[in-house]
Structure formats: structure tokens, C-alpha cells
Amino acid sequence: MSEALLEVRNVTMKFGGVTAIDDLSFKVPGGSTYGLIGPNGAGKTTIFNIITGNYFPTEGSILFDGEDITGTKPDKVVAKGIARTFQNIRLFKSMSVLQNVLIGFHDQIPYTYFEAILRLPRYHAHEKRVRVEAMGILEEFGIARYAEEDATSLSYGNQRKVEIARALATKPKLLLLDEPAAGMNPKETEELSEIIHKIKKDYDLTILLIEHDMKFVNAMCDQVTVLDYGEKIFEGKPADAIVDPKVVAAYLGDFTHA
């Protein structure tokens, strides 16, 4: 495994008196798929929000590509090459599928405000270019035929794909997926893992994902970290995680009660 692309180093996050993340460290090797699992409220999404700059950690730091990015503004984090999806799908509801993906290209379009107003050649050249690129991404996800539909009119599974496509448009090195398979049926989940495998190869991505579906995690992840109440209770291969007694007690134990 190559060097760590992302390193979470001794991160603690407190909200008032509540410690959401307690001295958490892990390394995501470049080119790997890394899983972050744990019961509800374990602090998984909080970690995402710290990595993307939405929260400033109480202690500790985030290193990306060897650079300390702790406290970098969310839009600057995207520019550094980290893109994310949301747990509850958050598409731009007034826009078509294609327009949603075009938003991801925002920073890669160099024309200025005045060039856009005066419709100078650079406007036309770049609008044309990003449309072709966006359609290419949509084709990869098999949803190019919905390009002109309202994004929110699509099926749940397809909306997920649009969200990932939109994140890909920002040309990330690291893709953060927050419960990508949530609410999908087994067939859709299988299709999604195929697509993720494919884009990972085609776009040379490293993926950090949060997921509850252990079958999905097993199929996708090279390594996992298991969180419980903000603390790391396991790190290693997903197959070993399911048999680890601490993990079973904290996480899978919930299933037996349910």
C-alpha cells in the first residue's frame, strides 16, 4: 500500500459537553477504498464534516497529500481535491441532472463575469467543453438519457448516482461517500458497487465511505475503521471486523436486539 493520502491525526471534537470524536487517528492509503463504520451517532458524519472543513476540530489535525488542511474553508477543500456526497441526498432541486453536474465544474471554468455578460469567445468555448465532459460522466453512470430531466424527478437510486457524478465533476483525488447504499435495494446496491469500482479505476480515486450495509463494505473496502461513541474500537480488514468481539458488541449487537 502506498503512502497515506489522507491522515486524521488525534482529532477530538467536542460540542459543548458532548465529545463526538475522541482522539481519533487513522490513515487512508492512496488508491484504497477505506470504510468508516459504526452504529448511529458514533461520529462518522462528524469526521466527514471535519475533513471537508465544515467543522473545526477541538484538537488534532487533518493532513491531505502531506499538507495540513485543518480549518481550511469547505470550498477551498474542494479545490484541493476532496469531494463529498451527503447522507440525505442534496441535489439542486430547481435544476436538471445535467445542470447539477455542471455545478461541479464551477471552479474549472475560467471565464470571468464580464466575459459571461458580453458572451466573449471564452464563454462559448468553455460552456461547450464542460457540457461534453458532464455528459461523459453521466454516460459512465448510465444516466445520460435523463440529462434534461429535473434532478429530483429521478428514482432514488439514480439520484444517488447524480450526486456522485456531481462530486466527480469537481475532479477529486479523494471521494467521501456518506452512506451511498442507504435506501437502495440489493440490485441497486450491486449496481452501485460496480460503478464505484469502475470510476475508482477510471478517475484514479481514493475513496472513504461511511456505510451500514456490511455486505457492501465487505465487497468494497480494503480496510475499515470501526467507531463507537467517537472512539476507534477496531481497525483492519472488513472480514476481521465482523468477528471482532468488541465490534460485535458495539455494532452488530444492535442487530440482534432489533
Added chain:
Amino acid sequence: MKNAIIKLLLILLTLGVIAWANQTLDSYTLSILNNIGIFAILALSYNLINGVTGQFSLEPNGFVAIGAYMTALFLIPAADKIDMFALVDPAPVVLQMKANFLPAVLAGGIAATLVALLLSFPVFRVRGDYLAIVTLGFGFIIRIFALNEPAYTNGAMGLNDIPGIANFMWIGSFALVTLIVMLHIVYSKFGRAMKAVRDDEDAATAMGINTFRIKTTAFMTSAFFEGIGGGLLASFLTTITPDQFSFLLTFQLLIIIVLGGLGSMTGSLVATILVMGSMEWLRFLDDDMVIFGMHTGAHPGMRMVVFAILLIVMMLFARRGLFGDRELPEIFRKKFGKRMRHE
């Protein structure tokens, strides 16, 4: 290429119609058209921040006032200013202000833009309804400034004898330019980013959009055209007083952009024509009418009652305004089967 030629022909045609109207129509019709033109400029620019970017703002009256006073002071000759300023002598800088019509109007726009830039720093750093509160207060401050700084504004007496250079040729052309600029913004990466901020600010940030910069850009653009609209208004009316720029002006524009559909530029244009036009067309309601041989008697103000009822009915049947957040050509294309939402 074909699209560009069609666009150019449409622009030339519109300019031709404006020039023709300016030459041939009587002064009453032209004054209605001028009113529509100025309000179209204001509604279109107000819609950019309020509808497209989704930042609820109550700013137009303040920026229109800045533009109007700026332009008026640049246009009125120094000798007239000395005669006019009855309360105190005009400030030296006021006497020095002198410019031709176009630079005077642009100066109004630029002044409003700069003020918008100053306002945006405190306002857009936080989310929520602060913009509405701050801009509402700002409108009052501008009015109170105009009332209490007679050395610059001649106080409550206002400015009169402003050279009436703004004819329909000027106003119509500025309205056309505003419409084109607004549509060009909407159909660009900036317009997309503004809509993204409106739909979901967190998701927009997660796409790498600097939301502070996008909101400030939209706000400053709105302010620029509102300032220009104010300048044209000053020259069209030839008289301005602080009371003209009360909250009612903002309220009227809010009615227009909601009726046209928040986020739809062509909707704002159509709504301006409907609202400003019906204020005139419904005038017959104020007069004595004969219904089935019975005289109703004159009821001044009746047209406002009917106008209000019409507005309510329209909003009941078209909740999201006439065009929603779509532009007219998009609706047109969708109706006729060709699902091409982009240029």
C-alpha cells in the same frame, strides 16, 4: 452561430421598435412606457438577488434613491443648484458635480454598487434573514440621510428642474440592456452558482463554490442596475423627493417579481408590463360607470381594489408566479416537445 444571428436581429428589431415608439407615440402613452421601462430595469435586477440567488432582500428603494440623487446632482447645472437649495447652501462638492447624461446615469449605478459592496461584508458572512433586516434598515437610513443633509440633497424639498433627458429611447435601451445582461448571467456558470446557493447552500459549498463571493456578486449587480434605474427615474420625472423612495417602492417591486415568478427574468418583464400597465388600464374603474342602465357613481381608488383582487386571484392559480423559476423560452420549448433546456 445561427443563434447569435437570431439574437442580434431580435435586438436590432427591438431597438427599431423603441426608436419608432419614441418618435410616433403621444406623450401619455410614452410616459406609461417609460414607467414600464424603468420598473422593468428595477424588477429584473431585484429578481437577481431575491429570486435567482434566493437571498431575501428589501434593498431596492435605497439603491434607487442613491442612483436618483447621484444622477440628478450630476445633471443639474451649478447655477440652478444655488437657486434651488433653499435651506442651506449646497456643499462645494455638490456644486462641482457636472457630467453628461450617460456618465451621470452610470455614476448613479456605480455609487449604488460600491454601497452594496460595503453592505455585503457584514451581511453575507452569516446566513439567514439578516440581509432582509439590514437592507430594510438601510432603506430608512438613506431616506433619513436625504431628509437631514440638505447641503447634499436639499432635504425634504427634494431636487427639481432635473434636465429631462431620459426619453423612451434611453429608457427602453437601458431596459433591453438590463434584460440581456441578466439573461447572460443566468445562463452562465455564475447564474448556475447563484441558483445552487438558492437551492442548497451547503451542497453549493461542497461543490467548491465560494458562496460569499457569489452572493456579493449578485447583490452588487442588482445594486448597479437599481442605481441606473434610479438615475433614469430622476431624469424622467425631473423632480425627486425623499418620500418617493419609501418602502412602498420596494414593496411594489416585490409584488412584480413574485407575480412573474421568483428566479424568472422574462417573468419579471411580463409582470412589470401587467402591473404597471393595469394601474393605467384599470383607470376606467375610478369613473362613473353605467351597468344595466344604473349609474355606479365615481369611486376614486376602485381600481386599486380590483387590482388587489386580480393579484390575489393570480397568485391562487399560479402559486409560483406566472413562469415559476423558468424562463419563457424554456417553457416554450417544453410545451413543444423539444426537451432542450439549454442554449
